[in-house]
Amino acid sequence: MAATEIARQAGEGARTLPLSGHVGFDSMPDQLVNKSVNHGFCFNILCVGETGLGKSTLMDTLFNTKFEGEPNQHNQPGVQLKSNTYELQESNVRLKLTIVNTVGFGDQINKEDSYKSIVEFIDTQFEAYLQEELKIKRTLHSYHDTRVHACLYFIAPTGHSLKSLDLVTMKKLDSKVNIIPIIAKSDAISKSELTKFKIKITSELVSNGVQIYQFPTDDETVAEINSTMNGHLPFAVVGSTEEVKIGNKMVKARQYPWGTVQVENESHCDFVKLREMLIRVNMEDLREQTHTRHYELYRRCKLEEMGFKDTDPDSKPFSLQETYEAKRNEFMGELQKKEEEMRQMFVQRVKEKEAELKEAEKELHEKFDRLKKLHQDEKKKLEDKKKALDDELNVFKQKKTAAELLQSQAQQAGGSTTLKRDKERKNNPWLCTE
Amino acid sequence: MAQQKNLEGYVGFASLPNQVYRKSVKRGFEFTLMVVGESGLGKSTLINSLFLTDLYSAEHPGPSHRVKKTVQVEQTKVLVKEGGVQLLLTVVDTPGFGDAVDNSNCWQPVIDHIDSKFEDYLNAESRVNRRQMPDSRVHCCLYFIAPSGHGLKPLDIEFMKRLHEKVNIIPLIAKADTLTPEECQQFKKQIMREIQEHKIKIYEFPDTDDDEEEKLVKKIKDCLPLAVVGSNTIIEANGKRVRGRQYPWGVAEVENSDHCDFTILRNMLIRTHMQDLKDVTNNVHYENYRSRKLAAVTCNGVDNNRTKGQLTKLDTVEGMSPLAQMEEERREHVAKMKKMEMEMEQVFEMKVKEKVQKLRDSEAELQRRHEQMKKNLEAQHKELEEKRRQFEEDRAHWEAQQRLVEQQKLDASRTLEKNKKKGKIF
Numbered sequence: 001m002a003a004t005e006i007a008r009q010a011g012e013g014a015r016t017l018p019l020s021g022h023v024g025f026d027s028m029p030d031q032l033v034n035k036s037v038n039h040g041f042c043f044n045i046l047c048v049g050e051t052g053l054g055k056s057t058l059m060d061t062l063f064n065t066k067f068e069g070e071p072n073q074h075n076q077p078g079v080q081l082k083s084n085t086y087e088l089q090e091s092n093v094r095l096k097l098t099i100v101n102t103v104g105f106g107d108q109i110n111k112e113d114s115y116k117s118i119v120e121f122i123d124t125q126f127e128a129y130l131q132e133e134l135k136i137k138r139t140l141h142s143y144h145d146t147r148v149h150a151c152l153y154f155i156a157p158t159g160h161s162l163k164s165l166d167l168v169t170m171k172k173l174d175s176k177v178n179i180i181p182i183i184a185k186s187d188a189i190s191k192s193e194l195t196k197f198k199i200k201i202t203s204e205l206v207s208n209g210v211q212i213y214q215f216p217t218d219d220e221t222v223a224e225i226n227s228t229m230n231g232h233l234p235f236a237v238v239g240s241t242e243e244v245k246i247g248n249k250m251v252k253a254r255q256y257p258w259g260t261v262q263v264e265n266e267s268h269c270d271f272v273k274l275r276e277m278l279i280r281v282n283m284e285d286l287r288e289q290t291h292t293r294h295y296e297l298y299r300r301c302k303l304e305e306m307g308f309k310d311t312d313p314d315s316k317p318f319s320l321q322e323t324y325e326a327k328r329n330e331f332m333g334e335l336q337k338k339e340e341e342m343r344q345m346f347v348q349r350v351k352e353k354e355a356e357l358k359e360a361e362k363e364l365h366e367k368f369d370r371l372k373k374l375h376q377d378e379k380k381k382l383e384d385k386k387k388a389l390d391d392e393l394n395v396f397k398q399k400k401t402a403a404e405l406l407q408s409q410a411q412q413a414g415g416s417t418t419l420k421r422d423k424e425r426k427n428n429p430w431l432c433t434e
Numbered sequence: 435m436a437q438q439k440n441l442e443g444y445v446g447f448a449s450l451p452n453q454v455y456r457k458s459v460k461r462g463f464e465f466t467l468m469v470v471g472e473s474g475l476g477k478s479t480l481i482n483s484l485f486l487t488d489l490y491s492a493e494h495p496g497p498s499h500r501v502k503k504t505v506q507v508e509q510t511k512v513l514v515k516e517g518g519v520q521l522l523l524t525v526v527d528t529p530g531f532g533d534a535v536d537n538s539n540c541w542q543p544v545i546d547h548i549d550s551k552f553e554d555y556l557n558a559e560s561r562v563n564r565r566q567m568p569d570s571r572v573h574c575c576l577y578f579i580a581p582s583g584h585g586l587k588p589l590d591i592e593f594m595k596r597l598h599e600k601v602n603i604i605p606l607i608a609k610a611d612t613l614t615p616e617e618c619q620q621f622k623k624q625i626m627r628e629i630q631e632h633k634i635k636i637y638e639f640p641d642t643d644d645d646e647e648e649k650l651v652k653k654i655k656d657c658l659p660l661a662v663v664g665s666n667t668i669i670e671a672n673g674k675r676v677r678g679r680q681y682p683w684g685v686a687e688v689e690n691s692d693h694c695d696f697t698i699l700r701n702m703l704i705r706t707h708m709q710d711l712k713d714v715t716n717n718v719h720y721e722n723y724r725s726r727k728l729a730a731v732t733c734n735g736v737d738n739n740r741t742k743g744q745l746t747k748l749d750t751v752e753g754m755s756p757l758a759q760m761e762e763e764r765r766e767h768v769a770k771m772k773k774m775e776m777e778m779e780q781v782f783e784m785k786v787k788e789k790v791q792k793l794r795d796s797e798a799e800l801q802r803r804h805e806q807m808k809k810n811l812e813a814q815h816k817e818l819e820e821k822r823r824q825f826e827e828d829r830a831h832w833e834a835q836q837r838l839v840e841q842q843k844l845d846a847s848r849t850l851e852k853n854k855k856k857g858k859i860f
């Protein structure tokens with residue numbers, strides 16, 4: 001038996017021992033299977049293709065059930081993605097199937113951005129899973145996985161080659177999802193045209209470096225069938241939910257005046273091959289590839305974007321704790337710096353405003369000092385005037401008093417002279433005074 | 435959100451279990467089993483009996499033969515194959531456990547080992563470039579209880595209490611062939627009582643919907659803890675070749691369910707619940723370790739010693755990754771800064787207003803005083819003017835008066851002169 005991955009990983013450290021009886025761990029795969037059956041399975045398919053290529057019909061045919069009520073409205077601008085989840089059960093296996101349809105793909109005049117909403121959708125699912133995985137308290141084992149496991153790319157049956165829209169879109173999607181290209185409505189192509197068409201498509205994909213999903217050939221049980229099927233890609237399919245009686249059986253078919261195309265007839269179309277590969281043989285591998293390849297790529301890019309590294313400059317591996325701590329310290333440092341900056345800015349403003357106000361105050365005081373000075377001068381002048389007046393007043397008073405004194409003296413003297421004259425007259429009648 | 439749909443024909447996804455089966459066989463399986471117990475309890479013999487192989491032999495002696503001064507934790511890896519299924523079995527043993535005179539902290543190396551395995555897995559899971567991760571976490575711990583017949587020893591209780599939230603503990607009564615069935619029953623009851631009393635969480639079997647399985651599980655539960663006997667030798671007994679222990683009074687058969695619970699243990703551990711033991715380790719014990727580790731990082735990188743056991747909802751930011759938490763903190767910080775800015779702005783404006791107002795008031799005051807003084811001066815001026823005017827008037831008046839008097843005097847003296855002249859003539 002070929003070495004298992006575990007054995008390879010164990011390497012030299014483990015010795016192989018023979019068992020002397022039946023221990024019973026060969027039930028491990030069964031135990032694992034029982035657990036997964038109990039838990040239920042989930043699968044998500046994305047159908048990308050132009051309007052009218054029979055995407056919904058094919059889904060109905062593949063899963064033998066009528067999924068959607070009515071066809072989608074095509075009145076929205078841009079490409080919309082509509083997803084629906086269904087619970088299916090077959091014997092004891094429960095499957096949560098999500099079908100995502102692109103509405104309006106290829107309808108626009110300018111289709112440059114058509115792929116964007118698809119890529120965005122796929123990335124959103126990856127992001128949701130990544131967020132859950134990074135949570136502190138997480139519940140991964142009960143998480144409803146919405147990541148797209150398979151992308152069925154519907155190619156229009158022109159018979160010539162791939163459209164440039166197809167090439168561009170597939171190139172953008174090949175690193176994000178498992179692409180399975182199929183030729184839709186292949187009952188419009190004749191057998192010879194079909195072979196040429198398939199070869200053309202395959203060569204165009206190869207020359208443009210588009211990586212489509214290859215059915216795995218590493219497991220001996222399915223290697224043979226898978227490699228044969230790889231050669232039949234892209235599958236030319238026909239879908240139909242109508243039944244037509246052929247012989248004594250009711251089969252799914254499309255009835256034309258010139259004949260009936262039987263969906264499940266392998267010589268009519270590759271529907272059976274698609275169903276076989278997609279569902280019955282490789283469903284689990286599609287899920288595994290999505291998880292281990294596409295999701296890991298997304299995760300790696302996202303973490304590197306955020307600045308996480310596995311080794312520090314000295315090539316020593318980081319422990320998770322160190323990484324988070326380093327990030328956290330950086331982050332806190334940033335925040336603190338911002339806070340400091342803001343504070344400083346405010347301090348600066350306050351300083352400036354204070355200086356301004358001080359200036360204004362100074363000016364005001366200066367103004368009033370000037371006024372005060374003026375005042376003082378005025379006052380002084382007034383005082384001087386007052387003094388001058390007082391002096392004059394004093395002089396005048398003195399003069400007045402002196403004059404009055406003189407006058408009173410004179411009067412007295414005059415009085416006494418008159419008296420004297422009168423006396424003399426009396427005494428001397430001969431003195432005629434006048 | 436999901437609609438139930440009925441299939442109108444065979445689709446084929448019922449083969450999914452087969453696909454899973456195929457892939458798991460291709461990958462191979464791994465299991466890590468830890469055995470803990472004092473020396474001489476038959477641990478190595480039991481492992482050999484369980485896996486029907488000489489894991490422990492003369493070349494690779496069991497833990498009790500490797501006498502150590504301190505408790506060590508050692509691993510033995512073996513690759514075994516059966517029915518196309520490959521199993522990498524790692525047996526972890528603890529030579530020296532409980533053998534010293536002072537056994538305080540003899541569980542610490544065990545805890546450290548389990549934690550280091552969790553740490554390895556966590557780091558591998560958190561790398562940017564991840565590869566298929568080997569799972570070397572301890573999936574199950576078989577704890578050997580000495581068959582004293584009385585109850586658990588303090589060491590047993592202490593060990594189980596410290597490890598029940600880190601690993602699936604399956605307690606076993608070792609060397610059960612020293613107990614009679616009645617003694618064994620009593621002993622088992624006693625042990626289970628003590629386990630419940632000390633709130634020790636031993637490995638719990640999951641509930642099943644299947645009735646058959648439910649019956650099986652109930653049977654196992656009734657026999658806990660399992661009383662086991664191990665043997666490295668094959669003996670002839672009753673015409674059969676059996677693994678057993680030869681006594682003068684008979685043969686204790688390992689695989690006889692009347693003699694001991696060995697078959698129950700093997701069925702449960704290997705044939706039915708191996709996967710569940712791994713799942714519980716992954717979904718419960720590892721997740722506990724991880725959330726505790728990551729929460730410690732986000733709370734300022736300081737080890738969160740407040741919570742010893744599982745984190746409660748109150749302690750962690752429920753359902754957030756450390757990065758998301760940092761985002762949240764960033765947003766909070768931005769909001770805080772905005773608020774702070776606003777507040778500062780407000781205070782600033784207010785202070786400026788105050789100061790400006792003060793300045794204006796002071797200006798007004800000064801202006802008022804200036805006006806006052808001016809008025810005062812003017813009044814004084816006026817007064818002075820008035821005084822001067824009065825004075826001038828008075829003076830003019832007086833001077834006029836003086837002039838009159840002078841004139842009179844002059845006239846009088848002139849008249850006198852005249853009269854004098856006249857007088858003299860006479």
